[in-house]
Amino acid sequence: MITTAIAVLAALVVAIAAVIVARAVYFRPQLGVLLLAAFVPLNGLLVILPLPGFVSGWKEGLLLYTLICAWLRRRRVPAGEVAAPTILLPWWPAAALFVVFGVASALISFGVIGFVGIKVTFFYLLLVVVLWLAPFDARDRDRLVSVLMGMGAFTSLVGIAQLLAGPAFLVSLGYEYGTQVRTSGGLLRVFSTFNLPFPFGLYVMLSLLVGGAVALANPSRRRNLLFLCFAPVMVVAMSTAIVRAAILGLAVGAIYMIVIRFRALAAPVIAVAVLIGAILPFVPTITSVFFSSSSLNERSGRWNEVIEKIRTHPFGEGLGSSGAAADRISTAQGTVFSGLSTNYQPDNYYVKTALELGPIGLWAVIALLLSSLLWCTRLSRTLPGQDGALTLGVGASIVASLFASLVATYFEIFPIDVYFWLLLGVVGCAAAQHESSTGRSPSDRAAPASRPTFASS
Numbered sequence: 363m364i365t366t367a368i369a370v371l372a373a374l375v376v377a378i379a380a381v382i383v384a385r386a387v388y389f390r391p392q393l394g395v396l397l398l399a400a401f402v403p404l405n406g407l408l409v410i411l412p413l414p415g416f417v418s419g420w421k422e423g424l425l426l427y428t429l430i431c432a433w434l435r436r437r438r439v440p441a442g443e444v445a446a447p448t449i450l451l452p453w454w455p456a457a458a459l460f461v462v463f464g465v466a467s468a469l470i471s472f473g474v475i476g477f478v479g480i481k482v483t484f485f486y487l488l489l490v491v492v493l494w495l496a497p498f499d500a501r502d503r504d505r506l507v508s509v510l511m512g513m514g515a516f517t518s519l520v521g522i523a524q525l526l527a528g529p530a531f532l533v534s535l536g537y538e539y540g541t542q543v544r545t546s547g548g549l550l551r552v553f554s555t556f557n558l559p560f561p562f563g564l565y566v567m568l569s570l571l572v573g574g575a576v577a578l579a580n581p582s583r584r585r586n587l588l589f590l591c592f593a594p595v596m597v598v599a600m601s602t603a604i605v606r607a608a609i610l611g612l613a614v615g616a617i618y619m620i621v622i623r624f625r626a627l628a629a630p631v632i633a634v635a636v637l638i639g640a641i642l643p644f645v646p647t648i649t650s651v652f653f654s655s656s657s658l659n660e661r662s663g664r665w666n667e668v669i670e671k672i673r674t675h676p677f678g679e680g681l682g683s684s685g686a687a688a689d690r691i692s693t694a695q696g697t698v699f700s701g702l703s704t705n706y707q708p709d710n711y712y713v714k715t716a717l718e719l720g721p722i723g724l725w726a727v728i729a730l731l732l733s734s735l736l737w738c739t740r741l742s743r744t745l746p747g748q749d750g751a752l753t754l755g756v757g758a759s760i761v762a763s764l765f766a767s768l769v770a771t772y773f774e775i776f777p778i779d780v781y782f783w784l785l786l787g788v789v790g791c792a793a794a795q796h797e798s799s800t801g802r803s804p805s806d807r808a809a810p811a812s813r814p815t816f817a818s819s
Contacts, residue, residue: 387424387431391496394428395489399784400509402777403517403565406557410536421780422485429488432495451790452737456729461487463726464681467719471680478690479682479718483773486780493787499795503752503788507576510781511589514569518592518599521554521562525602552602560770563605564778566596567766568759571615572785575755576748578624607770611762618761622742623754671717678720685714685774711767711774734786735760741793749792756785 387394398421408418461484468476498506524532529550532543544551544559551559570593577586577593600608620628671679682691685707708714716724738757742750763782766772773779 384427387428388435391428391432391435391492392498392502394424394431395492395496395498395784396502396505396509398424398428398489398780399506400513402780403513404555405777406542406553406555406561409538409542409557425486425488425492429492429495432492436495451786453730453733453786456726456733457487460723460726460730463719463723467678467723468681472682472691475691476680476682479680479687482685482687483681486783489780489783490787490790493784493791497791497794498788499791500749503792504748506784506788507573507748507752508585510569511573511577511585514566514573514596515589515592517554517556517562518566518596521552521566521599521602522595524552524554525550546604549604550602551604552599554599554603559603560605560607561775561778563600563603563608564611564766564770564772564775565781566600566603567608567612567615567762568778568781570596570600570612571619571758571762572752572755574616575619575623575758576751578619578627579748579751579754605770607766607768607772610769611759611766614765615758615762618758619754622739622757623751672720676720678716678718678723681718681723683718684708685718685771707771709770711771714771714774731760731764735764738789741789745792745796749796753789753792756789759785 383397387397402421405418405421464483465480468479470476472479529539529543529545533539537543542553542557544553552562553559554562556562556565573589574593577583577589580586581590597612600612616631620631682688688707708717712724712727715727719726735757738753738760742754742757744750745753759782763772773782
């Protein structure tokens with residue numbers, strides 16, 4: 363009886379909180395985006411929480427509700443008023459080709475069930491649409507940086523606590539050994555509040571790059587100074603996930619930031635790298651885990667078969683025929699793909715894209731990443747203050763994704779896909795706002811101001 367009363371009370375509290383949040387998001391859709399950014403790192407906790415299965419769709423529901431609110435609350439320009447200035451997103455042609463070709467591939471290959479692959483690949487692109495309808499202002503962008511810094515630090519602390527607690531304790535909480543709880547060379551692969559080590563490592567990498575760029579640009583601000591002081595702990599926590607893609611991405615992202623803006627850090631970074639390189643040979647356990655040749659053999663074992671399938675299917679086997687979507691689609695159809703004994707799970711995003719969409723899809727993905735990187739690099743040199751630093755951090759995260767995709771299906775790992783599109787949209791907001799404050803003619807400045815937006819054409 364008491365248990366039932368507690369459950370009813372908890373449900374009532376959740377319902378009241380949901381109503382309050384829904385009302386706040388309706389009046390300011392930007393809040394919905396910030397809430398999504400803040401809570402997606404905690405999604406993995408649903409594994410051990412006694413909640414019904416439909417709760418796992420909270421993130422999709424929140425984004426769709428925010429999109430509806432952004433559309434309803436969009437600003438309509440009155441007659442005679444100057445419209446908000448728009449900027450061109452140079453990556454939109456590649457993104458449009460990727461979406462159109464991917465959607466057509468999924469529907470032609472699998473019919474209606476192909477929407478599973480479409481959802482996995484493109485759903486969070488809706489964040490760019492939300493930010494076009496309801497752009498972030500400078501305060502929103504600053505709050506997003508605080509969220510990324512804070513959640514990066516928090517998840518790192520949880521990861522270190524997991525390492526100290528050990529696998530047995532995690533299993534006692536309800537996690538499953540071999541699924542969430544994994545080991546490598548006798549070492550626990552920490553996963554923090556995520557469902558696997560991979561998103562944890564990559565998320566902390568993203569937090570270090572974006573938050574680090576902002577913090578280094580203004581280290582006198584207390585938030586930034588605290589983040590810089592805590593960054594070494596985050597690097598250690600990220601390393602305990604034993605995710606090579608995260609370590610590789612952090613390294614190349616840091617090099618990018620040093621080359622573009624923080625050249626004074628080159629000497630100390632090189633010194634630290636040399637010190638780590640000198641210590642590693644004396645720690646054989648760690649060395650064997652991170653530099654194991656068996657991992658490369660496992661990666662390359664099926665590549666000949668994959669290359670043959672790419673050659674015989676120039677337009678790919680269909681979006682969703684491998685990776686995260688493949689198991690869901692094959693379960694619905696009662697089949698497996700590619701003639702393989704199991705649905706192929708590549709750990710290289712370029713191989714996955716070529717297998718599913720062929721050379722055209724692969725070209726679209728690479729063009730999307732490179733055009734985004736060039737855009738962010740240019741803006742990091744022209745946008746003032748924190749916006750320039752934030753854009754530099756986003757550029758560093760794109761560089762990291764280019765290399766991390768060689769050893770992981772980077773853009774298929776939640777919530778990394780969320781943050782990729784979110785950060786691109788936020789950079790667009792910053793560029794549009796800067797354009798509105800510096801790029802108007804004298805006659806434009808005399809006209810009533812309106813909110814800046816960014817356009818895709």
